Amino acid sequence: MKTETLQLETTTGATTAFAVSPDDSDAATPTVILIQEYWGLNDHIKDIAARYADEGFRAVAPDLYRGKIATNPQEAGQLMQALKIEDGVEIIKSAVEKAQEAYGATKFCITGYCMGGIYALRAACDLPYFHAAAPFYGDIPPEDVLKNLKTPVVFFAGTKDKWINPEKVAQLSEIAEKYNLPIETISYEADHAFFNDTRPEVYDRDAANDAWAKVMQLFNDNL
Numbered sequence: 001m002k003t004e005t006l007q008l009e010t011t012t013g014a015t016t017a018f019a020v021s022p023d024d025s026d027a028a029t030p031t032v033i034l035i036q037e038y039w040g041l042n043d044h045i046k047d048i049a050a051r052y053a054d055e056g057f058r059a060v061a062p063d064l065y066r067g068k069i070a071t072n073p074q075e076a077g078q079l080m081q082a083l084k085i086e087d088g089v090e091i092i093k094s095a096v097e098k099a100q101e102a103y104g105a106t107k108f109c110i111t112g113y114c115m116g117g118i119y120a121l122r123a124a125c126d127l128p129y130f131h132a133a134a135p136f137y138g139d140i141p142p143e144d145v146l147k148n149l150k151t152p153v154v155f156f157a158g159t160k161d162k163w164i165n166p167e168k169v170a171q172l173s174e175i176a177e178k179y180n181l182p183i184e185t186i187s188y189e190a191d192h193a194f195f196n197d198t199r200p201e202v203y204d205r206d207a208a209n210d211a212w213a214k215v216m217q218l219f220n221d222n223l
Helices: 043-054 073-082 085-103 115-126 166-179 205-222
Strands: 002-008 015-021 031-035 058-062 108-113 130-136 153-158 183-188
Touching (some): 015 085, 031 043, 043 058, 058 085, 085 108, 085 115, 115 130, 115 153, 130 205, 153 166, 153 205, 166 183
Parallel strands (some): 031 058, 031 108, 108 130, 130 153, 153 183
Antiparallel strands (some): 002 015, 015 058
């Protein structure tokens, strides 16, 4: 596989994206826009990007923090709070446009974890590029944003999650039913960040493996 750093421009400043492509990739290779957790664009996210390349996808992970990586939860929370939704969505838009320019990419889907789940779902609502979205345990957008969603979404959550709790997941399902939105929610008996295999205190191998298989099915079915 081939890895490279892409340069991105936005109205609030430049940033980069980490990109991984299969060896045989071309313009027809589907591209996953991969959004970081609130820790930043760290080695864990880069490892997930490589997993996508192993599955035949190109992965592009934009750096929403512009080079900063948190070392503790307090710092991560501060970085997340400082990032404006509009700025994050613009960075994602820039990542898509750079992939179009650099690779001739035409088929896109999006996923993200924790904070990245917030931005994956929001970008699916706000931007026209995505054939499918797989947000993991991120807060949901306001109803007036969600109601315009056209992109097929599978939303992953954990029933033990105290942040994206079962009540919030139920609220998402209610909004989806109200507006007939293409959203499916899947909840595991797991905690927040159950997909993160670098955090043994919350990682759930069975839930993570099942979710990965379902994301593969979602993306392959829609791409």
